[in-house]
Amino acid sequence: MATPEDGVDSSYGSGGLFSASEQVDVTTAVTCDVLYVGILTAFLVVLVSFFVIFPTFKGPEEKLKVFFRVASCMVLGLVIMVCNYGQQWEVGVITTSTPYKAGSGQEIRAQLGLYLGLRSVNITLKAVDDPRGDLAGEKIDYNERFTWTWAQGNAGFGPNAGTLQREFRRAQETGLPLPILWAAEYFIIDGEGIRFGRHYRYSGWFAHICVWTAFPLWIVTMVLFKMVIRIAAQTLALTGIMLLSSAIIWATNRNYTELQIPFEDGILTTKYGLHWYLALVMGALCTVAGVAIYLYDYHHPGSSTLNAFFGNNPYSIVEEVTRVEEEEKPPPTTTTGTKKPSMRKAGRRVVTTLKAFGTTHCLKKVTHVQGGDWSTSPSFSQSSENSTRRR
Secondary structure, X not given: OOOHHHOOOOOOOOOOXXXXXXXXXXXXXXXXXHHHHXXXXXXXXXXXXXXXXXXXXXXXXXXXXXXXXXHHHHHHHXXXXXXXXXXXXXXXXXXXXXXXXXXXXXXXXXXXXXEEOOOEEEEEEEEOOXXXXXXXXXXXXXXXXXXXXXXXXXXXXXXXXXXXXXXXXHHHHOOOOXXXXXXXHHHHOOEOOEOHHHHHHHHHHHHHHHHHHHHHHHHHHHHXXXXXXHHHHHHXXXXXXXXXXXXXXXXXXXXXXXXXXXXXXXEEOOEEOHHHHHHHHHXXXXXXXXHHHHXXXXXXXXXXXXXXXXXXXXXXXXXXXXXXXXXXXXXXXXXXXXXXXXXXXXXXXXXXXXXXXXXXXXXXXXXXXXXXXXXXXXXXHHHXXXXXXXX
């Protein structure tokens, strides 16, 4: 007998493959993906929190800049996560007449849909006309998911088979409708040029790695834009490259014969869906934006336009560096011993050094054009006076 440790659900029935008596009693089909909705809700909560404090910013220009920065960051993060877990990288829908279940000659008029994601395929079946005959009064609305994460497994449907094959056998034993099993079978066969499941699994594996890589790059980008604009532009471009790579991998790593599933009223084919286009478009936008910001900062270091847009003040950073350096100076002493700096000061030193790295060359370039030393500029002098007054 199979055990859970063998990777097989031990609650499988012992009846025939299409035994109607073993069909699970589910009153309604799955209407939404809980994880997907949770991701949308999380980002919505952050946006609502931002709108609560939005009126505190002064001036319409400042409000516009802050809104654009926060909204663009949130949209990018949301796109990364929905592309990771969304089920519309590829979509196919057909309306056809089809047999409903084994042992019955009754046909139904229904809409069958394929929704492929990076980890699984969703197959939906919904009647478009009221069933007649033996099926009169029956509600036909199915939404079944078959996952392929991540090993191919051995051939067949045994304990060492892949997840996709074992879920297909469970679907047979629970008596799912024939159109769903017919469509799912195209992802189970693995040979003679019919290896759709294998290729989609490979594409999903490498694409989801690229998308997950884009997520920490997005976080680093948000932090660096408040420190070093030029390096933040590079990480933004890398984020876009990762999203672009996921879309390219999904489009190029395919079975050499296209997926075509014949039905009575036509052939079910697939096309690129919403999440594939989101990864492609957002990846291209991030790459272009990152390269543009980098080139602008390279040719115009210390540009007041970029600093004002991202809310950075180079002079305040220089003031902070100067203050930290003065705090770290050892007090006058007659002893020959040395005093180790505290961990708090050391951590503050690391942060301020990162900030100064992106602004020192900008200040030098600006004052070189103006023909003076940046330390003698009026803005820095005023900033230093304020710092001395506070001390």
